[in-house]
Amino acid sequence: MGAFEILALQDTALHRLHPLAKMCCTLAFIVGAASCGRYGFSRLAPFIFYPVLAAAFANVPWRAFFPGLLVALPLCLFAGISNVITDRATAFIVCGVPVSFGVLSLLTVLLKLLLCVTAVLLLVATTPLTQLSAQLRRLHIPGVIVTVFEMTFRYIGVLANEAFLMTTAYSLRSGGKKALEMRHMGSFLGQLLLRGFDRAERVYNAMLCRGYGRRALPVNCQRLRVRDCAVTAGICALILMLRFARIY
Secondary structure, three states, X not given: OHHHHXXXXXXXXXXXXOHHHHHHHHHHHHXXXXXXXXXXXXXXXXXXXXXXXXXXXXXXXXXXXHHHHHHHHHHHHHHHHHHHHHOOOEEEEEOOEEEEHHHHHHHHHHHHHHHHHHHHHHHHHHOOHHHHHHHHHHOOOOHHHHHHHHHHHHHHHHHHHHHHHHHHHHHHHOOOOOOOOHHHHHHHHHHHHHHXXXXXXXXXXXXXHOOOOOOOOOOOOOOOOHHHHHHHHHHHHHHHHHHHOXXX
């Protein structure tokens, strides 16, 4: 999370684009990719150009996407493997090896995962959290949802930092053992939860002291320009072309 916040502070053409424009492009891309059929691997393949070019323009390294992809990968694997077992009809043959519709469906699910998660991470890596939450409020998203989004984003970092500190202290007090023993796991998780709650409460109070929760939008809120609208329209038109036009 800290790495994405640092990446969001860069000054590139994509970072200077209006946050609402980037949110609309990301939403259009996710809808276009997710709406492809369960066997639409060939239609999804051209969508790869969007995250590749966006990451290059935004100067975002690809290694920053791996943790987010690894978190979402197990769920998609379980969903795709079930298709491999139940759908065994042959779709096509590659070098004499038959490929079933289940395998094709698994590859399609994995590619959808890669595209959608990468698009969301690109949005976070090019837009600070304060700008994202401000745009959500401008769109009249319920305040409870925005608050949960902000606090979840912040609390993950707080919890990870507390876990790192406790792991370091445990290693120093246990004779250099790097792995946490199972008999200490219960007390470790309990202390981590309590320390995380305490730290999160202090962070929330500090945010309240700095004006968090006020209805007024930031004074320096970026205005939507003609260039932003033109870029958004162009990207959305490209996504529509990739979704419905046969370019292969």
